[in-house]
Amino acid sequence: MSLPVEFKPLHIPPLEEVAEVLQKALQKNFAEVEVTVVNCPDLTKEPFCLKARGLCGSPRLADVGGVPHLMPHVQKDKLYDIKTLAVSVDLPDAFVVGAGAGPYPAVGVNSELMANIVTGDNCANGSHIAKIDSSGNSQLMKLPESATGCALMLNMFASEGLPGKVLRVWAKKRTGNINLVTCIRQALLSHYSEKPxxxxxxxxxxxxxxxxxxxxxxxxxxxxxTEDVNEWLRFFDMQAPMVFLSTLITKDHGLDLRLEHSHGYGSNCGGHYHYDTTPEIVEYEAFYNVAEFIYRVDRPKITHNLGRN
Ligand SMILES: [Zn+2]
Known part of the structure; x- marks a missing residue:
């Protein structure tokens, strides 16, 4: 059965304009900031090691399922295949990166998913998951090539994975109170206001x-x-270097969206990004592209705002 899909166009300002907006705003939250428009580095190479070279060609966001599929009661029948989701967002041969819940049938338990996958004829799966092992520790795993699923929810960015112009955001030493992704999102919201x-x-x-x-x-x-969720989740202090896969959108756009979601991993750790804990020494380097559309796939029928931070 095909999944219900809605989509809306997004405002697409020139990258140079976005860079200027972010440069000004990030300077209020970080001591050193450089936002530029660059040719996307080859993301298949170190230190990213992703499955496609770039973030360009038909860029789009999708918000699939959602936290209401996890709580108050888990809906274990909410299983998706990222290959099918690529078709749902009208890009069957896509490079998909994003943050969601791992495919519990393949992993054995619930987990965090760091999606990094090329769909279509040249399918290649570089996704990782992080789970809690039987002794209560966090464990990072590379998913087998065939495990292209996810469960419950996924925030994904899909493109043709081509080289091209993207935003580079470099920020060092945090002086403000907000994390990198929130800072970027709030800067865009405050500048573009009603335009998503x-x-x-x-x-x-x-x-x-x-x-x-x-x-x-x-x-x-x-x-x-929220207290139940925070009691249930396991929190860790994870150490650089880590690579995160990240989506953000300024507004809900009437689609019941999660506004930002980033999952990442290092050599032996991984999980859902909240914020850095070392403002004095923190350093980030980001490459983002502007999405042309937001797709809403399998929107939960009953919704709430819990657990979306
Ligand atoms: Zn998450």
Whole structure:
């Protein structure tokens, strides 16, 4: 059965204009900032090691499912295949990066998904998951090539994976109170106001530590409030270098969206990004492209705002 899909166009300002807006705003939150328009570095190479070269060609965001599929009661029938999701967003041969819940049938338990996959005829799966192992530690795993699924929710950025112009955001030493992604999103919201803007791509935590969470296996009791969720989640202080896959959008656009979502991994850790914990030494380098559309796939029928930070 095909999934219900809605989509809306987004405002697409020139990259140079976005760079200027971000440069001004990020300077209020970081001591050193450089936002430029560059040719996307080859993302298949170190230090990114992703499955396609760039973030260009038909760039689009999709918000699939959502937290309401996880809580208060988990809906374990909410399973997706990223190859099918690429078709749902009208880009069957896509390079997809993003943050979601891992495919529990392949992993064995609930997990964080760092999606990094090329769909279509040349399918290549570089996705990782992070789970809580039997001794309560966080464990990073590369998914097998055939495990192209996800569960419950996924925030994805899809493109043709081509080289081309993108935004480069470099920021060092945090002087303000907000994390990198929120800072970018709020800057765009405040400048473009009613015009919705979406970005997707990847950022590196070059130096410092980040507070990240990893979902344990599904809760046996209903999660009914923020306190329940925070009790259930496992939080970790993770150390650079880490590569994050990231989406953000300025406005809900009437689609019941999650406004920002970033998952990342290092050599032996991974999870959901909250913020860096080392403002004095933190350093980020990000590459983002501006999305042309937001797709809403399998929007939860009953919704709430819990657990979206
Ligand atoms: Zn997450």
């Amino acid at each position: 803007i979406g970005l997707g791509g990847t950022f590196r935590l070059v130096n410092g530590h980040a507070k990240c969470h990893v979902m344990p296996d599904f809760s046996t009791v209903p999660l009914t409030c």
